[in-house]
Amino acid sequence: MNFLEKLLALDRRIIFLFIAIAVALPLFFTVKLHIEVTPVVRNLHNALEALPPGSKVLVSLDYDPGSMPELQPMAESFFRYCFMRDLKIIIIGLWPNGPIQANSALEVILNEPDIKKKNPKYGMDYVNLGYTAGNEVVIERMGSDIPVTFPKDYSGNKTEDIPLMKGVKNFNNIDFVYNLSAGYPGTVEWVLFGVDPYKIKLGAGNTAVQAPQIYPYLNSGQLVGLLGGMKGGAEFEIATGHPAKAVKFMFSQSVSHALICFFILIGNFAYFATRKKKGA
């Protein structure tokens, strides 16, 4: 067995070890990377910038702790942006864990000094209507009546008694919808059951696994903009001028990607070289 054959038969545990090092080591360093904001993220940011202060933004968090590293920074940066711009946030979840994720993101953001100064109030500036079962049917029902779909908020207060929800009947009273999605139900359902029938303006943040599937909706204009994976999250943080978690993790992400590319290259080289030899 020559070197190349050995390389092909490399114990995958060695690769795991390399990846672990490539991910962990960069976490100890603070390296400023140049992160370019791509058009799909720029479009989302522009659409948000066009909203006047006081606009009502519906945020649907459709993920669970399994997708936290990718989507939680997006939730945090979005909430921060809304508070800074005085946009009113209405939180819902099509996944049972969504509203819990929202609360933990809010806890982080509400403790930031800039936001503390703004002192956003529950019920006036933001509200968490919690989860309701029904997947895409929930979106369908919200199109005709939001308070009927979510009669109570996360803590059990009546939706109609919440000041922020006064005058919010259906999607006509919502200025923008932002969806963080890790699967079903998620962005696809929001396009199918929200955008096309009710003409809502939709922006989304997705796990990178899902992102390629969502691209056709961007090209057709059914979706305003998209944050794809942690990189998309980092771009949004740069666009909003507040680099945070996603930007911090980009160095680790880049080093690990470089290592994977290296493995793919030498793997393919070894494969073709040994095959040629066998063929000959």
Added chain:
Amino acid sequence: METIGIWIAALLTLGIFSFLYKDNPFYKFCESLFVGISAGYWFVTTFWQVFMPKLADNLIAGRFYYMIGAIFGVLMLLRLFPKIGWLSRWSLALVVGTTAGLYFTRYLVSNGMVQVQNTIIPLYVKGNLSQTIGNLVIVIGTFSGLIYFFFSKEHKGAFGGLAKLGIWFLMLSFGASFGYTVMSRMSLLIGRMDYLLGTWLGLIR
């Protein structure tokens, strides 16, 4: 209290990671714990978020038409009794039928007509080479992809050639997809590493 929580989470993470080395009792313990807890969590969530607000509260409020849904739900449980288990098929038929109906027009519009509408683009844009190439790729890619998924004709001759072009387009898109997923997986690993090294061990800020 929080410290105990962090320790438990960190040790369980390491337990699941240990599978990367090889299957072992520690991993098996973590796996069983995960399955058990998630099944329990699912049950509690369904009870408090679905059963209580969607059924019980409505019945208490006098909206008795919710009994129709409840009856179909009970029919589903009849599977436990083999003799009358066939009744559960009615509930299944209801679920399958309504979902199919709900999705049919939505898919036709959002994934069919709107997408076709956006693929009908000029093949040549005067004075804009990059857009011309982009449009050609979209139109030819969509067309040859559809040929690949045409099952009524064997892939031979010119038709086969187009189908082959279609699979090339598919493979290219799969490659892009693959890249995105690698990114996703790395992000998840970064998240866990940050937890282990930062939140748990306090080595990074």
Added chain:
Amino acid sequence: MKKTKAVLFSILIILFFFNLSFPQENLSPLPPTEVRASDTPNDNGHSITVTWKLSGDDGADKKNVVAYEILRSDSPTGEFIVRGMVPAGNNTYQDRGAKEKEDKNYFHPHKDFYYKVRAKTLNSYSESEVAGPAQAYGEWFHLGKLPVFVGTVTFTIMVLAFISLARKGKEFYVRPLAGIDAVDDAIGRATEMGRPILYILGLGSAADIATIASFTILNRIAKKTAEHKTKIIVPCNDPIVMSVAQETVKAGYLDAGRPDMYKEENIFYLTSMQFAYVAAVNGIMLREQTATNFYLGKFYAESLILAETGSVAGSIQISGTDEIAQIPFFVAATDFTLIGEELYAASAYLGREPLLLGALKAQDLAKAIVMISLALGALAASFHLGFFLKLFTVQM
């Protein structure tokens, strides 16, 4: 006092020299003209659409009109109330209201309303003449959705026609699929090795087309395993899917004439949580040393983890899903992959059921129609023939 007078005097002098006059007579802009109000088409009857011709002072170089206000009244001479505002450059407004009588914003259908449009500058405005009366009323049919209706009816007729043809015994050709030819070998291998077969239906619900297609394939495979006396394990992620899977496997064993061999405990529910499910299935693969793994149905992020574990365990793997994002992993990590619709085709090919075959044929015809439309459409668009696009335009 003297100082103020001096300042005022000098301002007047400056204005005089620069030939500036106080723009009193030009203060209000030209009013919008040709205001029309009529029922909004294709709605439930609680809205009136107002259109107008832009004010002569609305334009890039004039810029003094900043917005239009739309006012409404019950009578041409009554009090007009502002209903809404649109930025300059817009010439339509939909005056919408609620359909519930108790709502403050209730819009009365079948009642005469009169409209005026007000062109506004930063510090002045002018009003159009009164338009109306107009009444809001609902329509029975939303004509903007006609293409959807035509599409739905045509496709339904196609499916029903092909199903009926298949029932009458017409032979339909379905091209061979690589993954399907491998199924028999895979089952044979498991039998030789004396190890079980693992069948994963994915994370979809019983209503997902991919899961339904997978049930048909499961039925065929169950029949084959019954014939070969090979154990089949089906761990499920959804209780309803589990119930259907039990029925399906049972039917397969019945078809093979071995109902006695059917063991319900081999088709079981694990958990609905994605990664907990994956962890458990991984465990099963390694402990049971399954010879062949099938992954057919709806898959998400777990696809690669499952396929990778199976590959490490040395199992033969056949996969198929319509989740585009997951296909690359199956292509890379399993031996055969049914890409997207091939999964449905495989199910029709194996099942030879008129229902599936008919649907597959109808889909092929629909695809042919789309391909022709695409080709013609691209040509039409290249020669700037806009009418073609309208065929696909759906108003909501």
